[in-house]
Amino acid sequence: MGKNTKRNKKTKQPQQPPQQNGVTASASGTAVEDFEDQQAASLLPRLNGKKRSQLNKLVEELLNLVEKQPANPNEEWKQYEQLQRLLQQIMILEEPLSQTVCPQISDSPDDQTRLAKVEAFSAWAKDGGVHSEGLEIAIFPGYQLGLRSTRPLAKDELVLSVPRKLIFSEESNSDCRLFGKMTQATHLNLAYDLVIEKIRGEFSEWRTYIDVLPAKYSTVLYFTTKQMELLRGTAAASLALRQCRVIAKQYAFLYRYAHTMTEPSTGNRSHPGERGLFFTQHGLCYELYRWAVSTVMTRQNLVPSEKQESEDTPKLISALIPYWDMANHRQGKITSFYAAVPRQLECTAQEAVDAGEQFFIYYGDRSNTDLLVHNGFVDDYNLKDYVNIRVGLSLTDALAAKRASILDKLNIRHTAELRVLPAPDFISKELLAFVRVFKMSAEQLDHWCSDLERAGDLLHIDCALETDHETRTWQFLEDRLKLLLAVFNKEMQEANEVKELELKDGQEIELMLFLYRRLERSILAGALQYAQEHRKV
Numbered sequence: 396m397g398k399n400t401k402r403n404k405k406t407k408q409p410q411q412p413p414q415q416n417g418v419t420a421s422a423s424g425t426a427v428e429d430f431e432d433q434q435a436a437s438l439l440p441r442l443n444g445k446k447r448s449q450l451n452k453l454v455e456e457l458l459n460l461v462e463k464q465p466a467n468p469n470e471e472w473k474q475y476e477q478l479q480r481l482l483q484q485i486m487i488l489e490e491p492l493s494q495t496v497c498p499q500i501s502d503s504p505d506d507q508t509r510l511a512k513v514e515a516f517s518a519w520a521k522d523g524g525v526h527s528e529g530l531e532i533a534i535f536p537g538y539q540l541g542l543r544s545t546r547p548l549a550k551d552e553l554v555l556s557v558p559r560k561l562i563f564s565e566e567s568n569s570d571c572r573l574f575g576k577m578t579q580a581t582h583l584n585l586a587y588d589l590v591i592e593k594i595r596g597e598f599s600e601w602r603t604y605i606d607v608l609p610a611k612y613s614t615v616l617y618f619t620t621k622q623m624e625l626l627r628g629t630a631a632a633s634l635a636l637r638q639c640r641v642i643a644k645q646y647a648f649l650y651r652y653a654h655t656m657t658e659p660s661t662g663n664r665s666h667p668g669e670r671g672l673f674f675t676q677h678g679l680c681y682e683l684y685r686w687a688v689s690t691v692m693t694r695q696n697l698v699p700s701e702k703q704e705s706e707d708t709p710k711l712i713s714a715l716i717p718y719w720d721m722a723n724h725r726q727g728k729i730t731s732f733y734a735a736v737p738r739q740l741e742c743t744a745q746e747a748v749d750a751g752e753q754f755f756i757y758y759g760d761r762s763n764t765d766l767l768v769h770n771g772f773v774d775d776y777n778l779k780d781y782v783n784i785r786v787g788l789s790l791t792d793a794l795a796a797k798r799a800s801i802l803d804k805l806n807i808r809h810t811a812e813l814r815v816l817p818a819p820d821f822i823s824k825e826l827l828a829f830v831r832v833f834k835m836s837a838e839q840l841d842h843w844c845s846d847l848e849r850a851g852d853l854l855h856i857d858c859a860l861e862t863d864h865e866t867r868t869w870q871f872l873e874d875r876l877k878l879l880l881a882v883f884n885k886e887m888q889e890a891n892e893v894k895e896l897e898l899k900d901g902q903e904i905e906l907m908l909f910l911y912r913r914l915e916r917s918i919l920a921g922a923l924q925y926a927q928e929h930r931k932v
């Protein structure tokens with residue numbers, strides 16, 4: 396999307412650009428854009444000096460807090476509670492800004508408000524070269540917006556294409572880098588660019604697209620402490636808390652850079668990063684950052700960079716793909732690919748779809764833990780689900796070096812997250828092999844270490860092992876699974892199930908968390924039964 400080919404109609408036209416050095420600035424596209432940037436910034440409220448210095452202090456406190464690496468789940472939880480308190484205070488101080496930059500319509504999903512913007516968005520997309528003739532955007536309860544077929548779609552039919560110029564990536568806005576030439580992860584660049592475009596508001600050439608995005612998300616960054624409490628003890632807890640910590644830290648870095656480490660920026664486009672800094676200084680707030688990060692986390696796809704030097708090392712960058720990103724997920728196969736020659740994202744139907752039905756795509760193999768933490772939903776019929784459990788060699792174990800040499804041969808880390816699976820596998824071969832190694836006696840270790848080429852046998856369920864060794868292995872798994880299942884004690888289970896039925900609108904996050912708990916519990920319970928049966932054999 397070229398800078399001088401603005402697609403969207405602005406609701407408010409800027410006044411004439413000022414005279415610069417005696418020349419009317421409108422003669423230069425850049426000068427017009429500079430002027431627009433100033434206009435966009437002038438529409439934002441300014442926080443007074445007192446609020447700003449309170450914020451500076453809170454952000455420093457936040458940085459000190461997240462610098463500390465929690466040593467155990469309890470410490471991690473306490474840190475999260477402190478973090479939430481700080482973020483609450485920050486959000487209160489930043490409220491005038493956040494209400495302007497990302498107003499929240501209500502506590503419930505904003506489907507109707509978004510749907511009202513769909514007509515303009517669809518016209519913008521069509522005008523920009525999106526082909527989606529058999530599809531339209533509609534509301535689907537439980538999914539927010541999604542794509543509906545307007546005619547029967549055949550399996551494998553090309554149903555949607557989005558040209559490169561409508562794909563939003565760091566390469567569409569490369570003058571927006573905050574840290575100049577410093578390289579950061581591609582999804583962070585994308586989130587940052589989105590922050591800038593959101594702050595630019597009506598002056599952004601992406602406005603029509605941004606208008607149909609959700610105003611808020613069900614990612615862990617939006618959970619209240621009470622909601623997060625429902626994850627405590629589950630396999631998702633640590634990942635969720637870490638995500639909150641990491642995003643708060645990124646926000647604090649951006650804030651500190653913009654407000655305490657640099658002079659006020661003029662937004663001069665001829666200096667790399669200046670424009671990004673200008674907007675960050677005027678509009679950054681935590682509410683906006685969590686919105687941008689959540690938008691990227693829940694909607695991004697990877698496309699090849701068009702700036703890579705050689706074709707042998709394809710570099711992929713994060714991108715937002717308007718229209719395509721309205722498709723919801725269902726089990727199946729990946730049917731969206733970037734086609735290099737026509738320079739467009741192409742999506743085919745993974746199955747035949749009747750007219751009026753929802754059109755789904757498959758997001759890829761992900762566990763429900765991953766979907767919950769990064770995508771803000773869980774999949775009830777997830778065929779690729781698993782629950783990770785953490786296992787590790789003990790530092791005080793005199794035989795640790797021998798165990799480590801067998802694990803090395805098996806390519807299993809000495810401290811690892813290994814998978815408990817749904818039926819019919821229950822225990823992944825890596826987890827089984829790890830526990831077998833962990834439970835070997837000194838003689839058994841000597842035996843296996845004397846012929847490391849055979850180590851691969853430990854991955855097989857039928858590997859011939861001494862009975863006492865097998866019993867210790869399955870007993871360990873049984874004890875561990877019982878411990879993990881204790882989080883879901885019976886009373887809690889029943890209470891949750893009752894609550895689940897009673898949940899009303901506005902409690903989508905609780906509903907998702909109860910579903911997640913039920914699915915995790917069911918995987919662990921199935922594996923426990925399997926371990927008990929094996930121990931008795």
Ligand SMILES: C[S@@+](CC[C@H](N)C(=O)[O-])C[C@H]1O[C@@H](n2cnc3c(N)ncnc32)[C@H](O)[C@@H]1O
Pocket residue numbers: 537538539540541608609613693694720721722723724725770771772773774
């Ligand atoms: C790429 S967007 C799809 C469009 C989105 N529904 C919207 O309203 O903009 C991905 C988000 O859609 C929702 N979603 C996608 N597939 C889902 C599913 N199978 N169940 C529930 N929510 C789903 C989740 O909120 C997810 O983060």
